[in-house]
Amino acid sequence: MESAEKRKPLKLNAIIAVGLGNALAFYDLLIFGIFAVQIGAAIYPPDSGVSPLLLALGTFGVGFLTRPLGALVIGRYGDRAGRKPAMMLSFTLTGLAILGQALVPSYAVAGIAAPAMMIALRLLLGFAIGGEVGPSIAYLIEAAPVERRGLYASIQFATADTGALVAGLIGFALAATLDDAQLGQWGWRIAMVIGASIVPFGLYLRNRLDETLHTASLQDAPALARRGVLWIALLGFLIIVSATVGSYGLSYLTVYAQTTLHMATDLAFAGTIFFGLAAVIADLAGGVASDRFGRKPVMLFGSLALVLTLIPAFYWLNASPTMLVLGMVSFWRSTATTLGTAAAIIGFTEALPVRNRSGSLGLVYALAVAIFGGTAQLAVAWLTDLLHDPLAPAYYVLAISLVGIGAMIALPETAPIRVRAHNLSPKG
Structure with a gap:
């Protein structure tokens, strides 16, 4: 069996193959979110x-209901048959x-069947995305050299946020070239x-991946023995809740700019570009920093920075609702949220046992x-x-976010550099 220490770096095409799944998922989430005004007008009755x-x-929220089912079914499939299938x-x-x-027809064409079809497709999408997260993150952590797990996992998050960045660019381009009627x-x-x-293209690349399930070390969850899987799962749950609300709250800024600040559609869409660009940079920075300094210092730094600047940023945006200010607020909020999220999810994943990592993480x-x-x-919005x-x-x-910070403090450190330093330090 190949040891974790001797694993060779993944080739670029393999990293792209794994990352495309999350990239597509986040692309859709942001597209649906930033076009919520137009989708609502097209699919739902106006009266x-x-x-x-x-x-x-x-409808956006309904799609999340099937995520746990997808995580359970596809995640467990990944623990039995392999991450690749x-x-x-x-x-x-x-x-x-x-x-x-x-391809869903508008309400004017199909009547009540239009929202029914959209809801059914969001449920299917939620099932699929729920099953994507566990196997893909598990694959990268298992394929990575131990000292570079943070970097590898952060590439997964960066590809996801690249999907969001591309969505923002496409949304802005469409809003700049089409009128409101055409957008709708x-x-x-x-x-x-x-x-x-x-x-x-993504299926072609994924079909060429090597499997990692049967070559992963079974001794790579030192925190688990000390704390227990249920405790780790609870902390992971609270951390992901905090990261999720921060992320989706960010994506709402496009709608917020249109409905609350009454900004022009194309100007509002521009904020998503700054959001996506900052997220890609912060993902990679967070992963690299967590390999060097540890998972906990990085996650806490990002989360505390967000908490301390959140309300002043909103005050500024409401006082000066321009594209520049919207872009700067989006960039900063995205940086702080993403920096902490990347390190936190890496630490949570490392703390889970290999034998059920895909299913547990996904669920x-x-x-x-x-x-x-x-x-x-x-x-x-409500x-x-x-x-x-x-x-x-x-x-x-x-x-x-405050709840998430509490969970981060309680989560055990899993970064190899910090664990090794702790094990070598004199015991009093």
Whole structure:
């Protein structure tokens, strides 16, 4: 058996193959989020008594309900049959669901069948994405040289945020070239077709991957023996809840800029570009820093930076609702949120045993995202309407972030450099 210390670095095509799944998932999530106004107007009845935007955001949230099921079914499949076949299955289902969304007829054409079809496709997509997370992150950590696990796992997060960045660029380009009527009729559909078009390429690359399940070390979860899997799972759940609310709260800024700040559509969409660019940079920086300094210092630094600057950033944005300020606020919030998230999820994954890492990670992640991620945008929209306070999104993200910081403090350190230093230090 090949030891973890002697593993060779993955080739670029292998990293791309693994990362494309999360990239496509995040691409769709951001596309649906930033086009929520247009999707709601196209798919839902205008006179139902409920805002089409809220109905669209509700549909966005419904898709998260099947994530735990996907994590359980596909994640366990990845623990039994291997990471590679699980990733092939989840990626195929993701592509089919996204393409299906682009083809859903409008309410004016299909009536109540239109929202019914969209909800069904969001449920299928949630199932697929729920099954993607565990096998893909497990694969990268198992394939990585031990001293570079943070970097490898951060590449997975960076590809996901690259998907978000691409979504922001495409959304901005469409908003800049199409009028509001065209965006509502078919602009958002074009964006979804573009995402689905990468699926054949991704399947080709994934089919060429080597399996890691049977070569991974079975002795790589030192924190587990001391704390217990349920305790680690609880801490991981709270950390992912905090990261999820921060991330989806960020993506709501595009809708927030349109509905609360009354910014022009193309200017509002520009904020997603800054968000995606910052996330890609912070993902890689967080992974590298966590290899050098440890998982906990990096995750706590990012999370505390977010908490301390969140409300001042929203004050500034509301006082000066320009594209530049929106971009700067998006860039900073994305940097702080992502820096802590990358290190936290790496540490949580390392603390789980190999034999059920794919299923456990996927299930905990899916539950956290299903409960809090799927409702994040709906919650901040509802709170903003209820409180009539433009700072309502900041209050919500701040409260959840404080819970996440508590969990990060309790999570044991798993970075090899810190664990080795602890083991070599004199015992008093």
